[in-house]
Amino acid sequence: MMSREAKKNLTRRALMDAALNLVGEGENFARISLREVAKNAGVVPTSFYRHFRDMEELGLNIVDDLGMLLRKLMRSARQADNYLEDLTQKSIDTYADFVVRHQNHFYFMCQCRTGGTPALRNAIRQELRFFANELAADICQQPSLAKVSQEDLELIAQHIVATVAETTIDLLDLAGTQRNFRHDYTKQLQKKLRLIWLGARVWRSHRQENV
Amino acid sequence: MMSREAKKNLTRRALMDAALNLVGEGENFARISLREVAKNAGVVPTSFYRHFRDMEELGLNIVDDLGMLLRKLMRSARQADNYLEDLTQKSIDTYADFVVRHQNHFYFMCQCRTGGTPALRNAIRQELRFFANELAADICQQPSLAKVSQEDLELIAQHIVATVAETTIDLLDLAGTQRNFRHDYTKQLQKKLRLIWLGARVWRSHRQENV
DNA sequence: CTTTTTAGTGTACAACTGTTCACAAATGTA
DNA sequence: TACATTTGTGAACAGTTGTACACTAAAAAG
Numbered sequence A, B: 001m002m003s004r005e006a007k008k009n010l011t012r013r014a015l016m017d018a019a020l021n022l023v024g025e026g027e028n029f030a031r032i033s034l035r036e037v038a039k040n041a042g043v044v045p046t047s048f049y050r051h052f053r054d055m056e057e058l059g060l061n062i063v064d065d066l067g068m069l070l071r072k073l074m075r076s077a078r079q080a081d082n083y084l085e086d087l088t089q090k091s092i093d094t095y096a097d098f099v100v101r102h103q104n105h106f107y108f109m110c111q112c113r114t115g116g117t118p119a120l121r122n123a124i125r126q127e128l129r130f131f132a133n134e135l136a137a138d139i140c141q142q143p144s145l146a147k148v149s150q151e152d153l154e155l156i157a158q159h160i161v162a163t164v165a166e167t168t169i170d171l172l173d174l175a176g177t178q179r180n181f182r183h184d185y186t187k188q189l190q191k192k193l194r195l196i197w198l199g200a201r202v203w204r205s206h207r208q209e210n211v
Numbered sequence C: 001c002t003t004t005t006t007a008g009t010g011t012a013c014a015a016c017t018g019t020t021c022a023c024a025a026a027t028g029t030a
Numbered sequence D: 001t002a003c004a005t006t007t008g009t010g011a012a013c014a015g016t017t018g019t020a021c022a023c024t025a026a027a028a029a030g
Helices: A004-024 A034-040 A045-050 A055-079 A090-101 A103-115 A118-139 A150-175 A181-201 B004-024 B034-040 B045-050 B055-079 B090-101 B103-115 B118-139 B150-177 B181-201
Strands: none
Touching: A004 A034, A004 A045, A004 A055, A004 A103, A034 A045, A034 A055, A055 A090, A055 A103, A055 A118, A090 A103, A090 A150, A090 A181, A103 A118, A103 A150, A103 B103, A118 A150, A118 B150, A150 A181, A150 B118, A150 B150, A150 B181, A181 B150, A181 B181, B004 B034, B004 B045, B004 B055, B004 B103, B034 B045, B034 B055, B055 B090, B055 B103, B055 B118, B090 B103, B090 B150, B090 B181, B103 B118, B103 B150, B118 B150, B150 B181
């Protein structure tokens, strides 16, 4: 037999997974009904309330999931030697793998980052900001960025993360269908990141020039 | 009296405006019902079908609206002298004004660009790509970008447009509430664009280096 | 053991959903 | 003038929605 708490966690996960699967199948999280989630989790609608007040709270818990995943991603990226040196190559591949492996979560992220309720959007924004700060802490050790202030470094990291997040929907949309799109995607994102990177290297903080 | 066609166009606009207003009030387009739109347009639900097959078709027509707006924006930007030289200053202000003035449309854009149905997402993607191509045609005349290939120029333009679109939701979210957020937003976006711009200036196409 | 707590069940309800259909009234056409 | 077209109406439908309530069975606590 299982403890009551363990069983509860099981159906809790079933509910969240049901929602994630529906999103992965193309449904819009905003219009997934509580009942549909319960049905797909093999549970009666009223049972939903034992775990979440409403769909938004479930969504916020999925964001927590996402946060855990991002931390895991960051950890495994850091394990690789010099992941910053080839930021535009190996890291992108690592990321693409990760996204495909957890596509439901990333569909959810792309969808709710700008399309969710304000609370959801905010939660995702915070997770991405956390990730960006971690990245900033890493890249600040690069000697080529010595002339960049801490504030600007964080902005650069945020811009990198935003760029990656921004393009993720393309990867998800087309990864399944088009054949070697994955290669094109990697190449394009690589160029975009290199563009930022080059800009960062010639960046001078407290500089007033235009253009 | 009005011609039949004119009257039809009137309620057609009323329907689209009703949807846009609901989005502007914080509703998610994906879960706005046909009936609610009809009600807010002062029209019986069945009348909706005289104009659109379903909500998605209405959404696609809003995207057409958006395309017109973007073209207008581009036109007025081009009228300003040397809008490229101070891309990171006057143009951003022009854009911010434009967004606030048409906030319903831009809320819709931000929401549906990643959160809409595939057809909607695609339509918006195309509009933004068109805009990016126009921008690419403008910046290719810059002497500082002489060493950049046409392909890479388009990518850079796309990245600029994506960056602007990406940050627009922040502008909309916080423009109303926080006091001088508008100033912070402008400054941040300015930095991000300058970063891209600096990168573009040192960019060399057909170059194989990493980092 | 007995008692309490609680995750999940089943029924019920009022509100709302998209869509169908027959109809009215105005506009266009001859 | 008379006829046809078309925009909008109103009633009706079957299905779905979120939520409330009383209930059961099993785990936890005494």
